[in-house]
Amino acid sequence: MHVDVSGKTIVITGASSGIGETAARQLAAAGAKVCLVARREDELDRVREDIVRAGGMAWSYPADLTDEASLSAVSGRILVEQSRIDVLVNNAAHSIRRPISEALDRLHDYQRTININYLAAVGLTLKLLPRMLEQGEGQVVNISTLSSQVPIPLFSAYLASKAALESFSRSMLAELSDQGIAVSLVYFPMVRTPMSNRTSLYRHMPMMNVDKAAGWIVRAIQTRDARVGSPVGTLGSLALAALPGPVTRLTQPLFRQMDKRLAARLK
Numbered sequence: 001m002h003v004d005v006s007g008k009t010i011v012i013t014g015a016s017s018g019i020g021e022t023a024a025r026q027l028a029a030a031g032a033k034v035c036l037v038a039r040r041e042d043e044l045d046r047v048r049e050d051i052v053r054a055g056g057m058a059w060s061y062p063a064d065l066t067d068e069a070s071l072s073a074v075s076g077r078i079l080v081e082q083s084r085i086d087v088l089v090n091n092a093a094h095s096i097r098r099p100i101s102e103a104l105d106r107l108h109d110y111q112r113t114i115n116i117n118y119l120a121a122v123g124l125t126l127k128l129l130p131r132m133l134e135q136g137e138g139q140v141v142n143i144s145t146l147s148s149q150v151p152i153p154l155f156s157a158y159l160a161s162k163a164a165l166e167s168f169s170r171s172m173l174a175e176l177s178d179q180g181i182a183v184s185l186v187y188f189p190m191v192r193t194p195m196s197n198r199t200s201l202y203r204h205m206p207m208m209n210v211d212k213a214a215g216w217i218v219r220a221i222q223t224r225d226a227r228v229g230s231p232v233g234t235l236g237s238l239a240l241a242a243l244p245g246p247v248t249r250l251t252q253p254l255f256r257q258m259d260k261r262l263a264a265r266l267k
């Protein structure tokens with residue numbers, strides 16, 4: 001399948017930075033009408049102005065998606081101002097890298113990640129889904145990570161919230177695909193963005209560039225595939241499902257070694 005994104009109205013969260021910003025630019029360059037959602041209005045306006053200057057169509061929708069009133073207000077605005085909603089890309093997220101043993105008094109780590117990475121995505125989907133059902137077609141693209149396909153240490157709060165989003169996506173697919181609703185999960189490897197740059201240990205780690213990553217979101221919309229990711233991720237999830245204990249015992253020392261090597265390169 002190859003869907004032409006030209007003329008489609010695409011709501012993309014986390015469009016003020018990183019992969020979301022770049023995906024919005026790529027989609028607008030291909031003729032999509034992009035609705036940009038994030039908290040920082042000045043950054044959204046910067047992206048919108050660039051897109052419009054380049055001949056594209058974009059709207060800024062500033063909102064804190066972890067705030068129910070803000071989420072309600074912004075989804076209401078989008079529904080009033082946009083006659084169609086073809087695609088929702090739930091991309092906004094927050095990542096935390098911390099060992100569980102250092103998070104013993106930090107339940108808020110888990111609350112913060114679940115609020116933006118899972119509940120905000122579900123909240124916006126529930127608001128925009130009725131319009132897609134009315135249209136008889138639509139697509140929700142949810143952004144996850146390769147790290148949920150292999151047993152990665154130190155990201156328990158982040159990965160648990162992404163696992164919840166994956167599970168919700170599978171339920172949507174099982175319930176709504178016969179009503180014209182496509183659901184795609186995109187599993188990114190490490191990508192060079194403000195999110196990954198926050199961890200200084202990763203400064204010298206080879207990563208995917210942001211243009212290529214944004215291209216995966218465009219591909220998810222063009223193909224409507226249920227999963228967009230890497231063969232490594234697919235292999236990892238198969239191995240983990242079949243043999244969780246042995247696979248984790250095998251990879252645990254490898255991740256420790258990798259962290260040591262990256263730390264040595266920082267010195």
Ligand SMILES: NC(=O)c1ccc[n+]([C@@H]2O[C@H](COP(=O)([O-])OP(=O)(O)OC[C@H]3O[C@@H](n4cnc5c(N)ncnc54)[C@H](OP(=O)(O)O)[C@@H]3O)[C@@H](O)[C@H]2O)c1
Nearest residue numbers: 014016017018019038039040065092093188190191193195
């Ligand atoms: N970078 C990686 O290595 C990597 C790897 C795997 C998966 N991913 C996934 O890829 C997606 C994009 O990540 P990225 O690296 O591009 O991150 P990023 O540059 O940090 O961007 C995160 C975006 O989320 C928005 N956001 C955060 N909290 C929000 C809130 N409460 N309400 C509304 N918007 C909010 C931010 O905008 P404001 O601050 O303006 O609100 C920003 O636009 C995420 O889902 C991430 O989990 C990234």
